[in-house]
Amino acid sequence: MNCWEFMKCKAETYNACPAHPEKGLDCWKVTGTKCSGGMVEKSSLEEKVLYCRKCLFFREFAHKF
Numbered sequence: 001m002n003c004w005e006f007m008k009c010k011a012e013t014y015n016a017c018p019a020h021p022e023k024g025l026d027c028w029k030v031t032g033t034k035c036s037g038g039m040v041e042k043s044s045l046e047e048k049v050l051y052c053r054k055c056l057f058f059r060e061f062a063h064k065f
Helices: 011-015 045-053 055-062
Strands: none
Touching: none
């Protein structure tokens, strides 16, 4: 399952996301993703790691791969 499916993002959000279409399982490794329905965009790796540690998709699914 890709992050945008799990998080139920709208098509306009995930189509604009740098994780789409090939990094849906690895979104936590990609900066500039459109997290929280496009409301959150972390540009630095440090910001991204701190944000993703709290993310439901990361905690439930992505980090297990």
